[in-house]
Amino acid sequence: MILYDFPGAPNPRRVLIFAAEKGIDLQRVTVDLGKREQRSDAMLAKNPSGKIPVLELDDGRCIGESVAICRYLEHLVPEPNLFGAPGFEAAEVEMHHRHIELELFSQVGTAWVNGPIVASMGLIEPIEAARARAHDLVLAYYRRLDKALATRPYMAGKRFTIADITALCCIDFAAKLVNLKPAAELTSLWQWHARVSERPSVVAYPA
Amino acid sequence: MILYDFPGAPNPRRVLIFAAEKGIDLQRVTVDLGKREQRSDAMLAKNPSGKIPVLELDDGRCIGESVAICRYLEHLVPEPNLFGAPGFEAAEVEMHHRHIELELFSQVGTAWVNGPIVASMGLIEPIEAARARAHDLVLAYYRRLDKALATRPYMAGKRFTIADITALCCIDFAAKLVNLKPAAELTSLWQWHARVSERPSVVAYPA
Numbered sequence: 530m531i532l533y534d535f536p537g538a539p540n541p542r543r544v545l546i547f548a549a550e551k552g553i554d555l556q557r558v559t560v561d562l563g564k565r566e567q568r569s570d571a572m573l574a575k576n577p578s579g580k581i582p583v584l585e586l587d588d589g590r591c592i593g594e595s596v597a598i599c600r601y602l603e604h605l606v607p608e609p610n611l612f613g614a615p616g617f618e619a620a621e622v623e624m625h626h627r628h629i630e631l632e633l634f635s636q637v638g639t640a641w642v643n644g645p646i647v648a649s650m651g652l653i654e655p656i657e658a659a660r661a662r663a664h665d666l667v668l669a670y671y672r673r674l675d676k677a678l679a680t681r682p683y684m685a686g687k688r689f690t691i692a693d694i695t696a697l698c699c700i701d702f703a704a705k706l707v708n709l710k711p712a713a714e715l716t717s718l719w720q721w722h723a724r725v726s727e728r729p730s731v732v733a734y735p736a
Numbered sequence: 737m738i739l740y741d742f743p744g745a746p747n748p749r750r751v752l753i754f755a756a757e758k759g760i761d762l763q764r765v766t767v768d769l770g771k772r773e774q775r776s777d778a779m780l781a782k783n784p785s786g787k788i789p790v791l792e793l794d795d796g797r798c799i800g801e802s803v804a805i806c807r808y809l810e811h812l813v814p815e816p817n818l819f820g821a822p823g824f825e826a827a828e829v830e831m832h833h834r835h836i837e838l839e840l841f842s843q844v845g846t847a848w849v850n851g852p853i854v855a856s857m858g859l860i861e862p863i864e865a866a867r868a869r870a871h872d873l874v875l876a877y878y879r880r881l882d883k884a885l886a887t888r889p890y891m892a893g894k895r896f897t898i899a900d901i902t903a904l905c906c907i908d909f910a911a912k913l914v915n916l917k918p919a920a921e922l923t924s925l926w927q928w929h930a931r932v933s934e935r936p937s938v939v940a941y942p943a
Contacts, residue, residue, distance in 0.1 A: 627803060
């Protein structure tokens with residue numbers, strides 16, 4: 530299987546870490562986001578949303594969206610599961626995962642889209658008020674995560690799941706490229722970060 | 737099971753329609769969003785994100801997030817499935833569903849949050865440029881959906897899935913409360929809307 534990828538992009542990194550946890554090898558093909566290759570006719574045929582990652586199966590069928598790709602990989606190699614056991618645990622993992630995606634990652638995205646790097650590419654007119662609001666919401670969310678992680682070792686409970694992968698890729702991207710790093714005093718959040726960062730799958734695919 | 741709900745809110749409607757498709761009865765308890773009851777201590781104990789819907793199981797455990805709740809209901813009554821058969825179909829449904837959530841629903845949310853109704857509640861300082869950009873992105877997405885629906889009868893392919901429920905609840909909310917209605921000439925989108933709206937589950941839970 531081929532993974533259309535771009536070094537440093539947070540969403541392909543989610544899939545790479547997930548696949549490494551499963552022991553699944555993916556052939557990586559770079560799509561140059563700087564050249565907008567993700568919106569070429571060839572890539573739009575694979576994913577009409579014009580985004581990466583995209584997983585191309587051996588028969589040519591394609592799947593877009595990191596979480597849809599990860600769910601497919603979980604189907605191929607069900608255990609150890611990273612979406613939770615079917616039933617209540619899977620629902621709980623999905624809830625925590627969605628909180629991170631919808632309340633943290635989406636705000637990091639807003640801060641990124643309206644920030645100086647994207648502005649310098651000339652792709653969009655930045656809205657400073659939107660960037661500033663997103664910035665504050667991200668920092669508030671880090672404080673919420675720190676409180677939650679004082680009561681449980683991983684994002685969705687007692688064990689490592691896809692919610693940890695998404696949170697890690699989001700936080701690392703925000704720290705590196707959006708100038709949004711968790712404050713040093715958020716020790717539970719930083720302890721979680723260290724715990725997750727030493728996993729072989731994460732060591733293999735650093736930010 | 738209890739569903740914490742608010743009449744007219746689009747996300748609880750997703751769960752109600754989903755449950756009706758499955759023939760699952762839910763006891764509805766209204767959480768008054770106008771009075772911010774979703775952020776009361778009692779409700780925050782059920783869902784720390786302070787949002788509805790929340791599903792409370794008979795043993796008192798709670799699940800937040802519409803999609804996590806729906807996935808739990810799918811686990812209780814697997815067929816007819818609305819998330820796709822495990823494997824490629826489930827990944828494809830999830831991809832289409834996420835496109836609708838992340839590229840359409842999120843923009844409707846931005847237009848709503850920065851629009852006049854929320855401003856009149858005094859909860860947030862509206863950002864007009866953010867509202868205007870979201871407005872344009874929603875209308876562009878409606879055109880994309882119209883093109884896609886000229887080639888397939890439902891959002892994710894040949895049959896009705898959770899992607900249709902989410903799209904319907906989003907579009908109806910946007911039309912009613914955000915002044916964002918698909919243009920009349922988007923006939924494939926409107927034909928899909930009519931097709932979905934005549935289902936008994938949707939007739940039972942109108943916008």
